Amino acid sequence: MSGAQRAIVVETRPSPGMPRPYEFPPFERHRLANGLDVLVVEMPGRPLVSASLVILHGAADEPALDGGATVLAARALSEGTDVRDAVALIEAAERLGASIHAEAGWDATSLSVDVPAARLEPALELVAEMAARPTFPASEVERLRDERLNDLLQARADPRRRADEAFVATIYTPASPYHRPAGGERETVRQLDPDRLRATHARAFDPRRMSLVVAGEIGRLDVVRIAKHLLDGWAPSPSVRPSGPIVAESALSRRLVRVVHRPGAVQTEIRIGHPGLPRRIPDFHAVSVMSAILGGLFNSRLNMRLREEKGYTYGAGAGFELRRAAGPFSARAAVNTGATVPAVADFLAEIARIRDERVTEAELRAARDFLVGVFPLRFETPGPVVGALSGIVVHGLPDDELARYRPAIEAVSVDDVRSAAETHIDLDRAAIVLVGDADAFGPALESAGFGPVVIERDEGPRTEGPLEGVEDELGPIDVGPAGPTEGADETSVETSVERTDDPTGVKTGSEGLDGR
Amino acid sequence: MPTVPLVAFSDQRLANGLRLIIAEDHLAPVVAVSVWYNVGSKHEVPGKTGFAHLFEHVMFQGSAHVGKAEHIALVQAAGGTMNGTTWLDRTNYFETMPSHQLELALWLEADRMATLLDALSQENLDNQREVVKNEKRWSYDNRPYGSWNEKLQAHLFPPEHPYHHSTIGSMEDLEAASLDDVKGFFRTYYAPNNAVLAIVGDVDPDDARQWTERYFGGIPANPDIPPLGDLSLPPTLGGERRETVIDRVPLPRVYFGFRAPVYGDRRLDALDIAGQILAGGKGSRLHRRLVREERLAQDVALFTLGFIGGASITAGWATARPGIDPGALERAFLEELDRLAAAPVSEDELARARALVESDELGALARVEERADRLAMYATLFDDPDLVNRMLPRYLAVTADQIRDVCAAVFRADNRLVLTYLPEIPPADSSVEPADQPLDEEVAA
Numbered sequence: 037m038s039g040a041q042r043a044i045v046v047e048t049r050p051s052p053g054m055p056r057p058y059e060f061p062p063f064e065r066h067r068l069a070n071g072l073d074v075l076v077v078e079m080p081g082r083p084l085v086s087a088s089l090v091i092l093h094g095a096a097d098e099p100a101l102d103g104g105a106t107v108l109a110a111r112a113l114s115e116g117t118d119v120r121d122a123v124a125l126i127e128a129a130e131r132l133g134a135s136i137h138a139e140a141g142w143d144a145t146s147l148s149v150d151v152p153a154a155r156l157e158p159a160l161e162l163v164a165e166m167a168a169r170p171t172f173p174a175s176e177v178e179r180l181r182d183e184r185l186n187d188l189l190q191a192r193a194d195p196r197r198r199a200d201e202a203f204v205a206t207i208y209t210p211a212s213p214y215h216r217p218a219g220g221e222r223e224t225v226r227q228l229d230p231d232r233l234r235a236t237h238a239r240a241f242d243p244r245r246m247s248l249v250v251a252g253e254i255g256r257l258d259v260v261r262i263a264k265h266l267l268d269g270w271a272p273s274p275s276v277r278p279s280g281p282i283v284a285e286s287a288l289s290r291r292l293v294r295v296v297h298r299p300g301a302v303q304t305e306i307r308i309g310h311p312g313l314p315r316r317i318p319d320f321h322a323v324s325v326m327s328a329i330l331g332g333l334f335n336s337r338l339n340m341r342l343r344e345e346k347g348y349t350y351g352a353g354a355g356f357e358l359r360r361a362a363g364p365f366s367a368r369a370a371v372n373t374g375a376t377v378p379a380v381a382d383f384l385a386e387i388a389r390i391r392d393e394r395v396t397e398a399e400l401r402a403a404r405d406f407l408v409g410v411f412p413l414r415f416e417t418p419g420p421v422v423g424a425l426s427g428i429v430v431h432g433l434p435d436d437e438l439a440r441y442r443p444a445i446e447a448v449s450v451d452d453v454r455s456a457a458e459t460h461i462d463l464d465r466a467a468i469v470l471v472g473d474a475d476a477f478g479p480a481l482e483s484a485g486f487g488p489v490v491i492e493r494d495e496g497p498r499t500e501g502p503l504e505g506v507e508d509e510l511g512p513i514d515v516g517p518a519g520p521t522e523g524a525d526e527t528s529v530e531t532s533v534e535r536t537d538d539p540t541g542v543k544t545g546s547e548g549l550d551g552r
Numbered sequence: 553m554p555t556v557p558l559v560a561f562s563d564q565r566l567a568n569g570l571r572l573i574i575a576e577d578h579l580a581p582v583v584a585v586s587v588w589y590n591v592g593s594k595h596e597v598p599g600k601t602g603f604a605h606l607f608e609h610v611m612f613q614g615s616a617h618v619g620k621a622e623h624i625a626l627v628q629a630a631g632g633t634m635n636g637t638t639w640l641d642r643t644n645y646f647e648t649m650p651s652h653q654l655e656l657a658l659w660l661e662a663d664r665m666a667t668l669l670d671a672l673s674q675e676n677l678d679n680q681r682e683v684v685k686n687e688k689r690w691s692y693d694n695r696p697y698g699s700w701n702e703k704l705q706a707h708l709f710p711p712e713h714p715y716h717h718s719t720i721g722s723m724e725d726l727e728a729a730s731l732d733d734v735k736g737f738f739r740t741y742y743a744p745n746n747a748v749l750a751i752v753g754d755v756d757p758d759d760a761r762q763w764t765e766r767y768f769g770g771i772p773a774n775p776d777i778p779p780l781g782d783l784s785l786p787p788t789l790g791g792e793r794r795e796t797v798i799d800r801v802p803l804p805r806v807y808f809g810f811r812a813p814v815y816g817d818r819r820l821d822a823l824d825i826a827g828q829i830l831a832g833g834k835g836s837r838l839h840r841r842l843v844r845e846e847r848l849a850q851d852v853a854l855f856t857l858g859f860i861g862g863a864s865i866t867a868g869w870a871t872a873r874p875g876i877d878p879g880a881l882e883r884a885f886l887e888e889l890d891r892l893a894a895a896p897v898s899e900d901e902l903a904r905a906r907a908l909v910e911s912d913e914l915g916a917l918a919r920v921e922e923r924a925d926r927l928a929m930y931a932t933l934f935d936d937p938d939l940v941n942r943m944l945p946r947y948l949a950v951t952a953d954q955i956r957d958v959c960a961a962v963f964r965a966d967n968r969l970v971l972t973y974l975p976e977i978p979p980a981d982s983s984v985e986p987a988d989q990p991l992d993e994e995v996a997a
Contacts, residue, residue: 041772042772043666043667043770043771043772044769044770044771045616045617045662045663045666045667045767045770045771046659046662046766046767046770047616047617049617049626049656049659050655050656050658050659050763052630052652052653052655052656053651053652053653053654053655054652055581055650055652056581056650056651056652056754057581058581080579081579082579082918083914084911084914084915084918114834122834122844123835123840123844126833126834126835127835127900127904130833130835130904130905130907130908131900131903131904131907132907133907133908133910133911134911135833135908135911150911150915151911152911152914176844179843179844179847182847182873183843183850186803186850186871186873186874187850189802189803189874190696190801190802190803190850190871192802193696193800193801193802194695194696195694195695301694302689302693302694303686303689303690303693303694333625333628334621334624334625334628335621335624335625335628340621343683344620344621344679344683345679346679346682347678347679347680347681347682347683347686348682348686349683349686349690350683350686350687350690350691370686370689370690370694371686372682372685372686372689401629402625402628402629405629405630405631406628406629406631408631409629409630409631409632409650409653410628410631410632410633411631412580412581412582412631412650413580413582413631413632413633413648413649413650415580416579416580416582416918416919416920417915417918417919419915
């Protein structure tokens with residue numbers, strides 16, 4: 037065996053070459069006569085074009101009694117128009133090699149498509165038809181509604197989704213839409229019918245609140261002409277008004293511990309946090325750097341302590357989900373059951389430390405260099421460019437937000453990081469939500485002094501501490517297309533290839549454990 | 553129809569056997585590095601399942617000039633992303649970097665290929681053993697239906713075949729892994745002549761060659777890499793296999809598995825297109841019938857996992873809607889497979905499948921990371937990196953008759969595994985009836 041032969045190695049670490057200048061690709065903005073904005077980005081050499089029609093209406097804008105209507109209405113856009121039925125729509129898109137994704141999240145609704153540039157116009161024709169002329173056929177709406185109800189059942193059995201749902205239901209006041217899953221809960225979803233979806237559509241879809249974002253090798257294609265042709269005939273609707281402010285208040289007046297008991301579970305899903313921040317904040321860049329150091333980078337404080345020192349977990353992270361109103365701040369991991377209480381103690385210690393002590397210059401540099409350096413990697417292809425510009429539209433950010441991103445990150449100081457942590461993280465009014473085998477760690481948890489403990493068992497909520505009335509209304513936080521996500525896959529060293537920041541604005545820090 | 557732009561690349565070997573593939577693309581200031589080792593979980597011996605993957609974790613624990621977890625720290629501080637993955641036939645490590653940081657990525661990969669054992673410690677091995685055990689809990693043991701993947705391999709491959717066990721391995725075997733195992737595995741398989749290095753993106757090929765020679769050139773080859781035994785298998789299972797699993801799930805789900813032709817076989821191309829026609833989106837046959845029309849299923853899936861030794865896997869599933877008999881769901885699913893095996897698809901249906909496959913390929917190959925991955929994969933598995941340019945034309949050339957023929961050969965009752973997951977307790981707030989179908993073999997998950 038050749039192992040005995042020593043390798044000749046170069047000991048010195050190479051230093052970087054000269055960085056090639058990079059600018060976020062410039063975009064042009066046009067407003068059609070009916071108020072619809074068109075944003076176009078030329079990306080040479082990218083013949084697969086990405087396009088998204090973004091509607092400024094999300095699940096956070098719907099009345100509580102309609103919970104789930106926005107997400108369901110978005111999904112039902114492809115179920116038939118006054119021109120074509122669902123199967124004809126799907127087949128027409130497939131002939132173009134295009135899959136059209138219609139979906140809604142908290143902040144917006146979108147219809148997106150990736151398609152070769154030569155077929156952009158017919159693909160956008162389908163998008164426009166689905167957005168403007170959906171019929172919401174009763175039978176298909178009923179099917180999608182039932183699929184959502186079944187998905188809610190599935191979510192209860194999945195410890196990750198159960199933890200996410202219990203977490204938001206614990207930290208937000210019931211008056212906040214963020215208290216519930218974006219796709220709605222059983223009580224409201226079961227009431228949804230074509231009339232409610234039509235009402236949602238009529239309330240939300242107005243050209244003055246819509247933008248078409250297109251990126252790729254556009255060449256001589258006249259996207260504005262196409263948009264005019266397909267969308268300018270859509271008259272503004274006088275009944276559409278921007279919705280009011282989004283309630284995002286905390287339900288927490290103290291720190292508390294909520295356990296959802298899962299007998300025999302080999303791991304405990306941990307969520308720790310509280311309502312966090314909206315996207316439009318003056319210290320966005322400091323928050324991004326702070327989140328990266330606490331729980332975003334692989335070598336973040338949380339991952340190094342819980343994974344690389346202790347071996348409690350496959351991955352630990354933390355970050356802010358930045359929405360139009362204050363989305364959650366959460367720290368998260370799945371740990372082996374026996375490590376539950378010490379892992380929570382480590383989480384609390386690291387979260388306290390980022391508030392109480394300055395980060396080191398080396399930590400600051402590593403986080404800034406990562407966020408600045410990874411920026412061009414993110415925008416290699418049209419899809420993420422469209423996503424970033426959609427973020428600018430949805431959050432009402434200035435047009436130079438992306439051009440400004442890297443200098444703004446470079447300017448973040450140690451004191452800015454400290455101040456961001458002190459201002460935006462509050463362990464005294466935080467929830468610790470655990471989904472796991474309470475019989476294995478309950479007594480140790482009670483005596484650990486993290487806060488009053490409420491344990492809910494499968495037969496229903498049972499209060500074991502001083503806290504009364506924690507609701508048991510859990511539903512999935514995820515609003516992605518219904519369906520299984522787990523597939524046979526290779527086994528990797530990291531939970532997620534990108535545990536990083538979104539420069540435009542949806543998430544800072546870890547993207548959670550399900551990112552792969 | 554647009555076609556994927558040709559990937560022009562150079563392909564050479566260093567004196568120590570390291571295969572170096574370089575492709576230029578200066579559109580974005582980004583470069584991808586992909587290192588593939590020709591070793592996977594199929595090289596594990598009995599009692600050591602899961603070891604190739606545990607070893608992959610150890611590769612991030614430092615080498616002579618890189619500290620524990622510092623590999624990732626240096627890549628991220630350079631503005632890069634990275635990961636490593638283990639699969640049955642191979643193990644890969646990759647970085648995507650701002651292009652001016654390419655040399656650092658090459659140095660990091662070379663340092664661990666050359667000197668991993670200098671930094672090896674019991675403490676780091678024990679730590680990563682715990683991390684991997686938590687990965688297994690997270691990905692399999694604490695997940696609804698989480699055992700299906702292990703059961704699929706265990707049923708489709710005989711116990712003496714190295715595809716019989718999953719890449720994650722067993723807790724007992726992970727527990728037994730020792731420092732000596734790490735040393736032996738490294739010395740045997742982590743040699744330059746057992747690796748492919750692909751560099752794709754904003755790179756000067758002369759620089760890349762020079763750096764590769766400087767950092768990897770002094771790493772000795774291992775002339776004695778033991779060949780794998782004969783992995784060949786009969787093309788079919790030789791009889792239907794069934795198992796019923798009681799799990800903590802609210803809805804029954806039926807999984808299907810079949811032995812399929814090996815990866816690289818043209819018949820597998822046709823089977824991939826069949827998967828698109830059967831379950832590739834809302835226009836597919838299974839989705840249309842089971843989800844949209846008959847409303848038996850909450851969701852459906854069907855896909856191929858290509859392996860080079862003995863047989864590949866085609867697998868799929870359907871989740872039953874509340875109140876639906878899993879037996880009826882199974883029958884409807886299998887009828888659709890039989891229908892594709894009985895008559896050729898229409899030209900329109902095939903054209904739609906081709907158009908979707910083409911868009912998917914265009915989208916995937918637009919990224920330098922994917923192109924590096926494909927070049928290294930095709931070189932490692934088939935000694936043929938140019939497949940990066942030929943796979944899409946191969947897919948687009950698949951005919952209706954070829955699809956019918958491969959479906960007839962694969963979707964046979966005597967080549968089929970049916971795994972039925974049933975709820976431990978039917979959910980109180982649904983209309984699920986207690987399952988009254990016969991249980992063939994009851995196994996608690």
